[in-house]
Amino acid sequence: MEASTTGTNNSVVDPNDLLVIDDVKKHFPITRGIIFQKQIGSVKAVDGVSFSVKKGETLGIVGESGCGKSTLARCIIKLLETTGGQINFDGRDITKLSRSTMRPIRREMTMIFQDPYASLNPRKRVGAIVGEPLEVHNLGSASEIKTRVQELLEVVGLNPEHYNRFPHEFSGGQRQRIGVARALAVNPKLIVCDEPVSALDVSVQAQILNLLKDLQDDFGLTYIFIAHDLNVVRHISDRVLVMYLGKVVEIATRDVLYKEPKHPYTGALLSAVPIANPELGRKREPIVLEGDVPSPVNPPSACNFHPRCPRFVEGHCDVEEPPLYSFGNGHVAACHYALERWPMDASEIRRASASRAPEPEPEQPLPA
Amino acid sequence: MFRYLIRRILWAILLFIIITFVTFVIFFMGPNDPARAQCGGDQARPACLKLVTEHYGLNKPLYVQYWRFFDRLVVHQNLGYSYANGSSVNQTIAKAAPVTASLVFGGAVIWMMIALSLGVYSALRPRSLLDRTAMVFVLIGISAHPVWIGLIFEYVFGVKLGWTPIANYANFFGAPAGSGLPGGPWQWFYHMILPWFTFALLFAALYVRMVRANVMETLNEDFVRTARAKGAPERRILVSHVLRNALLPVVTMLGMDIGVALGGAVFTETVYQLPGLGQNLVVGIQANDFATVQGVVVFATVAILLFNLIVDVLYAWIDPRIRLA
């Protein structure tokens, strides 16, 4: 088994890649004091993430809440300045672009926000909110924009009669549809979807997911799709990236990830998915992650999952940081003691680690 | 925050330079010759003109004159001497500034008091009688000119009812000895009350509307609902959850408006014959007294910039999102 870090994979830019993220970091400073501030630490919200997204592909991102998914998304579309690393979009390095050179590129990547309400201006009517990106980029006359907006409202399942209402008059799900309509307005190349369907009921969710897929087929759109619902991620994604505490722990194609997860955290996630069947569902035994959720301010040493990992091997996992081991076909996972098979129950997972603990790690990473 | 502050200060300095330069240019390019003004207008003798021109460097290029002015201002904090009567502009301003400050700050207190109480009340009871009355008040306040309001107030409260003096200023710390003028805090208050209200009315009207809109919007916020769900009484919700959020934009506006308000003070001072900056400005313009006018403008600019700086810091203090950004 060979091993590599994705960071080095990206040294040659593949022309099929729309987006290449290389070792991106975002640290928020923590400061105390009002006038004279001193930095007393930093929140390592995203801490060295690398991956690439091909044209027309959907990359799903899952992970614990607070692990930095939204922060990563905001860095990608340059709503936040990165602390380190490089972002290549469509063959161009956009990491250091100024506001004005960034403007035409802004149109090519839009975002659907996690929080539908906070991202909608409460003083504006729905029509103005959805039409805003069209106006900003000068895409049509007032009446053309209005027609387009009404079309978009219908596309996302709202009534055109909602055109003149204010966001607070809508239910959570309806607000989210407004956000989707706004992101679709400028026909972007890349849409970063931050939990776009979390607030929707399953039938509207089905509509939106189908809509996103149709748009992808029609316009060759590329998506980065952040969600907590693993069923949804599985449905929409071609590849899935699992994050834990600001780092990538596993990337694989969808089928492989759900059938043969290698990282214990991925395993824990899969085992926690609720099943829509009272008999089966209540029998399910999720792998319980023990211990406190660690803080991104001072993450645990080496493998930052080790304090909660059922396979934790003392003297190894807390000393040596696992690189992204490769399991073939682009499947990589950052674990010294990858899962041998799936499904496993909690005790099996633990046993495996016990039996392998004394042996030295057989899969030494090759020099990249 | 520190960087935020530095940025703000640099901005203020840049603005200061631009504004003084612009006023300088306007007067320099203006149709009137300051030298002629000083030598008695049309009958000015050429000898006098020459002397004055040389004394003030009026024949030097624009940038040299500006630099002289700037150097004197920054290094010696000296605003120069009046072209009209040769008195020190510094002293003129030192005398006039407290008058204007009394008017503006006292007026601002009244304006905020009216705006807050009326605004919050009408937001809590929209479409009530008081809300509608407040709307009428707003309309009058916005459409009426301060001079007109001032004259009406003077007539009604001063002349007809005799409750207040009609004009003039009373020094807070007592009148200069032997001047025979009224003085002391009470007289000060008594003389200022009409000017304050006149000055405050327009802004109070504007702010009632803004406070009302902000409070109503904040009342709709989800976190207000959270507070209600916790079982918090309405008064607590208003004070602890609504007002602080609703007043954030008001504070920013206040910073911007104080400059405009200073302009409005000119009218009030004229109507009530208060010897403030505004009156000096008007007299200065009429007399082609460039030095006094420039002095007043510079002083007002610095005051406004300083005030804005204070407001910015205040804003950062009440909004944690800015503080930490």
Next chain:
Amino acid sequence: MALLEVKDLRTSFHTEDGIVGAVDGVSFSVEKGQTLGIVGESGSGKSVTCLTIMGLNAKRNTTSSGEAIWKGKNLLTTKPRELREIRGNDISMIFQDPMTSLNPVHTIGKQLIEAVQLHRDVSNRVARARSLELLKAVGIPYAERRIDDYPHQFSGGMRQRVMIAMALINDPDLLIADEPTTALDVTTQAQILTLMKRLQEEFGSAIIIITHDLGVVAETADDVLVMYGARVVEHASVEELFNRPQHPYTWGLIGSLPRLDIDVERLIQIPGQPPSLLRPPRGCRFHPRCSYVMEVCKTTVPELLPTQREPDHLQACHLDEETKDREAAKLLESMMAEAG
């Protein structure tokens, strides 16, 4: 006696465009220690139902009628002062939108302490200790350090945990959770649901949980209420609902789920648009989107009636029971087949 009994609840909003009937004749009851799940179309009035019970709708443009009997008192008519004592203490609520439900200018700690002190006469220190305890219970890492942070420094999921901590802080008898875990990852979701279950076991609290996740409903609820277009269309025990769903809308919901074990190119979606509550369709509100529509559906509102087999299973559909049983069986079978 039921802990909470809701009878014929109606709420409408007066908007510029007209009257929105957001809740239209909803009845249900919750027993001590029971969990009621509410599912349904977004915009079908689930949140408004709960807000009405709590008396949290804006007074100005809202009218409500009906009853919500809590321990013998009708919450819709109790005095504001009494209602305040109940809110946050006996009944607490977790809101749908964690990002905007916390006050941006106060620290997390201050908001939690306020919740304690509004109902208990305790010192700041005690209230703070209690707040810390809850923050730890909901899994905020380094709670001691983060308690003095402001909401914008927390991620969406973490804010939701704070909301949950706030709702649980006074050990309420009834917890209304409006999509409490939508913003959370599945492992945290599992933790939170366990926490809620523990509360229920310890104090016999009742829970109303609104969610879109049928998986969560299946695993946590005892009874389920399905809402569509401001009305209840089906009300049954969780086993009944998943084994013999009786309403075409419920079939649509179950059918449109993406699942871990099945691959489909397109999800099945219910055709058409959700109904406008300004001008709701006549008759059964689902009829314009229903593939089993009959003439009677277009004119007559179906009543919420028990099925013949199971008196506790209520449904509002004109179809005859035989057809419904057959169609439900077909749906479940097809899903099993695909899964197999």
